Amino acid sequence: xxxxxxxxxxxxxxxxxxxxxxxxxxxxxxxxxxxxxxxxxxxxxxxxxxxxxxxxxxxxxxxxxxxxxxxxxxxxxxxxxxxxxxxxxxxxxxxxxxxxxxxxxxxxxxxxxxxxxxxxxxxxxxxxxxxxxxxxxxxxxxxxxxxxxxxxxxxxxxxxxxxxxxxxxxxxxxxxxxxxxxxxxxxxxxxxxxxxxxxxxxxxxxxxxxxxxxxxxxxxxxxxxxxxxxxxxxxxxxxxxxxxxxxxxxxxxxxxxxxxxxxxxxxxxx
Numbered sequence: 543x544x545x546x547x548x549x550x551x552x553x554x555x556x557x558x559x560x561x562x563x564x565x566x567x568x569x570x571x572x573x574x575x576x577x578x579x580x581x582x583x584x585x586x587x588x589x590x591x592x593x594x595x596x597x598x599x600x601x602x603x604x605x606x607x608x609x610x611x612x613x614x615x616x617x618x619x620x621x622x623x624x625x626x627x628x629x630x631x632x633x634x635x636x637x638x639x640x641x642x643x644x645x646x647x648x649x650x651x652x653x654x655x656x657x658x659x660x661x662x663x664x665x666x667x668x669x670x671x672x673x674x675x676x677x678x679x680x681x682x683x684x685x686x687x688x689x690x691x692x693x694x695x696x697x698x699x700x701x702x703x704x705x706x707x708x709x710x711x712x713x714x715x716x717x718x719x720x721x722x723x724x725x726x727x728x729x730x731x732x733x734x735x736x737x738x739x740x741x742x743x744x745x746x747x748x749x750x751x752x753x754x755x756x757x758x759x760x761x762x763x764x765x766x767x768x769x770x771x772x773x774x775x776x777x778x779x780x781x782x783x784x785x786x787x788x789x790x791x792x793x794x795x796x797x798x799x800x801x802x803x804x805x806x807x808x809x810x811x812x
Contacts, residue, residue, distance in 0.1 A: 544606070546571040546696060546727040547592055551601030554587050561587045563750030564601065569729060569743065571606070574722055576738040577731045579747035579769055585731040586700060588747065589615075592729065593698055605696070614694035616685050618701050630676070630684050631669040634659055637691030659690040662720075664713050679710030686714050690721075697721055697728045704733065735761070 547569040554562040562584040569575045569592075577585045590596040591603055593615045605611050614637070637659065638652045648656075660666040663683040673681055682702065689697060699718075703711045718728050730741070738744050744760040746752045748769035753760045 543568075544571045545569065545604075546573075546611075547603065547605050547729075549588075549591075549598075549601065549603045552588075552591060552598045552603060553600045554584075554591060554596060555599040560749070562591070562747075565747075565751035567745050567751050567754045569727065569745070571727055572722065572725055573742040574718060574728045574730070575743040575745065576741040577729065577745045577747060578733070578735070578738040579752075581733075582749075583747040583769070584749060585747055588745070588751075589698055589700055589729065589731055592696075611696060612692075612694045613696040613698065614689040614692040616689035616697070616699045616702060618682070618685075618704070626673055628673060629669065630665055630671050630673070631656065631660070633673065633684050634687045634691050637688040640692055655691045655693075659687040662690060662717055663687040677707070677710075678705065679707040682706055683710055683713060686717065690717065695726060697726050699728070699730045701731050701733070703737065 545568045547567075549565060549567045552562065552565045552567075553560070565584075565588070567588075577588060579585055587596065591598055592605075593613060595615075605613075634656050635648065635652075638648060638655060657666065660669060663686055665680065665683050665687060668676065668680065668684075673684065676684065686699070686702060689699070697718075702714050702718075706714070718730070721728055730737075732738060738746075739757045739761055741757060743755065744757045745754040746760050746765055746769055752769050753765045
């Protein structure tokens with residue numbers, strides 16, 4: 543395994559508040575890695591540390607070949623003011639600012655990258671629409687397209703599939719796997735246990751990293767109980783004590799697997 547990102551003794555504090563306790567982790571190059579844990583477990587904090595938006599209070603995070611590795615970070619659409627007076631094309635074009643600067647002129651390659659990103663996300667027909675006119679799923683596709691327009695080797699997505707309609711979730715999931723097929727390392731935060739089970743690599747958090755590795759080694763009853771406190775089993779399904787982890791009958795395909803928002807008990811390992 544070649545690491546794309548690794549951390550040792552990473553802690554994050556805001557004043558006296560500990561956002562992330564001492565944690566070690568490794569993320570393999572070319573993997574789809576999920577960060578999962580209950581609300582307030584440190585998932586977004588760790589993602590922000592990897593993105594370089596937050597400095598660790600102690601410890602270190604190493605991005606392999608840092609001088610040449612390009613990173614793209616996609617926020618949840620719910621964290622962005624949807625009333626901003628900008629069009630879909632203008633939002634996606636922001637993905638090129640890392641090359642052009644805020645006031646720089648865009649060349650043919652920039653325009654081609656913007657158009658390609660919108661087409662991949664199926665929003666090229668919405669280019670002139672404003673964010674306020676879009677559904678939640680459409681807005682999330684716009685922000686993923688913004689990330690795709692930016693040249694990158696690491697793609698970070700903060701809960702990209704949460705609460706989306708099926709077509710939007712499927713479109714984003716397809717792009718995630720397409721990115722991986724082109725050698726990109728993808729890191730995703732999620733509350734969805736089945737989504738984590740379908741990934742290549744999992745980091746389980748509960749204030750700090752509880753475990754990391756392949757899903758069948760991390761998503762065990764012992765580790766999940768340590769993270770969530772207790773597990774409830776009803777009708778062969780495992781339910782977590784996490785207000786953000788909602789039961790849903792919706793389904794979407796993750797790679798070659800059909801996954802749902804709860805995990806069957808048989809998928810857990812002692």
